[in-house]
Amino acid sequence: MKRSIRFYGLLPLAAAALLAAGCAKDVTRYGDSKSVETVTNEFGSTDLQTIAESMARSMQTAPVIVSGNLPILTVQEVRNRTSEYIDTRAITDSIRSELQKGGKVRFAVDQSGLKQQTGEIDRQQSGYYAREQSVERGQMVGAQYRMEGNITSIVKQVKDTKDVYYKFNLQLWNIRNGLLEWSDEKEIRKTTTRG
Amino acid sequence: MRYAWISAAVLATALGSGCATKKGFEVPGQAFGCPIGDQKIGSMEDLVKAKVVMEGSRTTVLPTEMRCSRSGDLLRIDANLNNDSKSVKRISYKFRWIDREGMRAWEEEAWKPLMVYDNSNLMVNTVAPTNKAADFRLVLRSME
Numbered sequence: 001m002k003r004s005i006r007f008y009g010l011l012p013l014a015a016a017a018l019l020a021a022g023c024a025k026d027v028t029r030y031g032d033s034k035s036v037e038t039v040t041n042e043f044g045s046t047d048l049q050t051i052a053e054s055m056a057r058s059m060q061t062a063p064v065i066v067s068g069n070l071p072i073l074t075v076q077e078v079r080n081r082t083s084e085y086i087d088t089r090a091i092t093d094s095i096r097s098e099l100q101k102g103g104k105v106r107f108a109v110d111q112s113g114l115k116q117q118t119g120e121i122d123r124q125q126s127g128y129y130a131r132e133q134s135v136e137r138g139q140m141v142g143a144q145y146r147m148e149g150n151i152t153s154i155v156k157q158v159k160d161t162k163d164v165y166y167k168f169n170l171q172l173w174n175i176r177n178g179l180l181e182w183s184d185e186k187e188i189r190k191t192t193t194r195g
Numbered sequence: 196m197r198y199a200w201i202s203a204a205v206l207a208t209a210l211g212s213g214c215a216t217k218k219g220f221e222v223p224g225q226a227f228g229c230p231i232g233d234q235k236i237g238s239m240e241d242l243v244k245a246k247v248v249m250e251g252s253r254t255t256v257l258p259t260e261m262r263c264s265r266s267g268d269l270l271r272i273d274a275n276l277n278n279d280s281k282s283v284k285r286i287s288y289k290f291r292w293i294d295r296e297g298m299r300a301w302e303e304e305a306w307k308p309l310m311v312y313d314n315s316n317l318m319v320n321t322v323a324p325t326n327k328a329a330d331f332r333l334v335l336r337s338m339e
Contacts, residue, residue: 034305036287036338049305057322066267101301102325 041164041190043086051168052094054186056102059095062172062182064145065104073099073172074143075110082153082166092147095170108143145181146173160194229263229272230330247333254286254337255279256311261333270323274333278311285310285338290321292328300328308338 037044064071075096078088089112099105109117117140124134149170156163165187172182221227226236229246236242243258260275278284287306294300301324311317323331 034289034303036306036308046305046308050307053304053307057324060269060324061266061271061322098324 038190041162041192042084043082043166047166047188048091048094050188051186052091052098055168055170055184056095056098058184059099059170059172059182060102060104064172064174064181068144070104070106071145072106072108072141072143073145073147074108076146076148078149078151078168078170080151082151083155084153086151088151091151091168092149095147108141142175144175146175147171148173162192164190225263227262229261230270232330246331247335248291250334250336252337252339254284254335254339256284256286256335256337258333259316266322268326270328270331271320272322272331272333273318273320276309276311276317276319278313278315278317281313283310283313287336287338288319289334291332291334292323292325293330293332294327295329301325306336 033045034049035046037046059065075092078092080086080088096107100107121135121137121140123129125137147170149168151166151168153167154165166189168186168188170184171180173179174181224233225231226242227239229242231242231245234245236245239260242261246261247258256276256278258274259277260273262273264271272290276286276288285308287308289304289306291303292299292301309317309319319333
């Protein structure tokens with residue numbers, strides 16, 4: 001008897017919880033992909049966009065780019081030396097897109113795309129394609145400059161405050177003589193305080 | 196008599212060009228190095244008014260000076276932002292690039308956050324992403 005009273009007493013509570021869960025609907029909206037994002041202080045879209053824009057604009061004014069006749073670049077690795085996961089390929093992809101659209105440089109196939117490139121040449125040379133329309137081996141153009149960089153961070157945290165400092169460094173190396181032709185940095189500081 | 200006329204004409208031309216050098220320090224169609232088209236810009240305030248756009252929440256941080264130059268065939272801009280209040284201000288900004296026909300020369304830039312200390316100036320500078328960008332607007336909004 002006692003047990004059934006307790007059971008029936010809990011019923012309204014359970015019903016209320018179910019109703020509340022039913023009412024709390026998820027709302028999805030499209031947002032501005034270019035807006036300032038401050039959901040957390042980890043590396044975010046605003047950081048990626050700011051770094052890519054700053055680096056591409058600076059590189060476009062480098063003497064080797066200005067004086068060169070559409071110099072050929074290749075993208076190498078940007079090493080992630082931070083404590084968090086950052087897709088550095090996304091940063092270099094954005095830099096490459098902005099530079100390519102700017103029309104001051106050309107890009108040669110990089111290491112990550114080499115397998116697909118040579119694979120396609122091999123496929124065309126397999127004997128299944130018309131010989132006069134197939135690309136020949138030994139026609140690819142090598143890059144004159146290689147782009148590489150680092151992203152590092154310093155994170156400091158006390159009870160209610162977390163401070164993150166990012167430093168992105170990008171370099172342009174002359175492949176022929178090994179000279180550093182251009183280099184620039186972008187720093188970002190973000191602080192989160194609780195309360 | 197003919198020589199007198201020619202000398203007068205030469206003198207007038209020389210005077211005219213002399214005046215033009217003094218008065219027209221700027222290249223026609225430019226003010227402080229910045230492209231202005233056929234707008235009448237007589238002062239730095241006029242230039243700031245013509246080039247700055249406020250979007251969203253208005254900010255009290257305003258450019259006090261703007262100068263442009265060329266880096267190769269790209270437009271280079273320096274804008275001095277001033278916060279004359281007694282508190283730190285947080286704003287975001289972006290540049291909008293316009294081509295010779297008045298169309299957008301580049302896609303919309305990402306908003307870039309900026310912190311300006313109280314009673315301070317901060318220089319913002321950029322280079323046009325493409326040589327098609329003949330003009331620009333500096334877009335500001337408050338992040339407070």
